[in-house]
Amino acid sequence: MIQALVLALFQGLGLGASLIVAxxxxxxxxxxxxxxxxxxxxxASLCTLCDAVLISLGIGGLGVIISAFPPLTIIATWSGALFLLVYGFRAFRAALAPETLEGNATSAQPVRLRDTVLTVLAFSLLNPHVYLDTVVLIGSVGTHYHSLDRLFFAIGAMLASLIWFFSLAYGARWLAPLFRHPLAWKVLDGMIGCIMxxxxxxLIRVGTGH
Structure with a gap:
């Protein structure tokens, strides 16, 4: 019994990690x-929480509902594409006038908490890829487990998100000395713009059927 639960936990952890570490x-x-x-x-907390909620909904059967209503996918696809285009433009614009980190200073113009929260929610909820990974894929795999095994599988997948987001968010500060140089910010913002x-x-190709 215990071995089965531990196995389900690590299977959820492994699947979650394979999807999120990209x-x-x-x-x-x-x-x-x-x-x-x-x-x-x-x-880090909001990203983890959003993943946890979506994983719970997916294992609870939301993935099946989403698959049954294509218009929901279309709306999410175009909304996500628009958001990423706008944010990518902002990243390219920032690359033309990068900021530097001096000492312990974080920025000449600190970002408001409200703006940060809204941006995190947009990245977490407007990207169809997030739903594909958490709700559809993890959810569909999770439905093959029963009772406590399913619960431990879900906990493992959520734990992967927790470990990854906090490691990425807090581990990034080790790169801060590198980003005292304007060129580093140009490269980072340019890369982010390209990724977006x-x-x-x-997403546009998917939305247009190409």
Missing amino acids: IGAQNSFVLRQGIKKHHVFVV WIIAAS
Whole structure:
């Protein structure tokens, strides 16, 4: 009994980690916030919480409902593409006038907590890829487990998100000395802009049926 629960836990942890540890829009944002030391705990906590809620809904059967209503997917796809295009434009604009980190300073113009929260929620909830990973994929795999095994599988997947987001957010500060140089910010913002637009382009292709 205990061995089965532990196995389900690690299977959830492994699947969650394999899906979340990738360069994407959400991870790029978390990395940037960690380097700038802007509301790091809030960012990591919200990303983890959103994943936990979506995983719970997926294992509870929401993935099946979403698959049965294509219009929901279409709305999410175009909303996500628009958001990523706008954020990518902002990243490219920032690359033209990068900020530097001096000593313990985090930014000349600190970002408001409200703005940070809204941006995290947008990255977490407007990206169809997030729903595909957490609700549909993890949810569909989780439905094959029963009773406590399913619960431990879900906990394992949520634990992967917890470990990853906090490690990424707080580990990013070790890169802070590098980002005292304007060129480093140009490279980072340019990369983030490219990632945002590449993902947006993939969503547009899906939305147009190409």
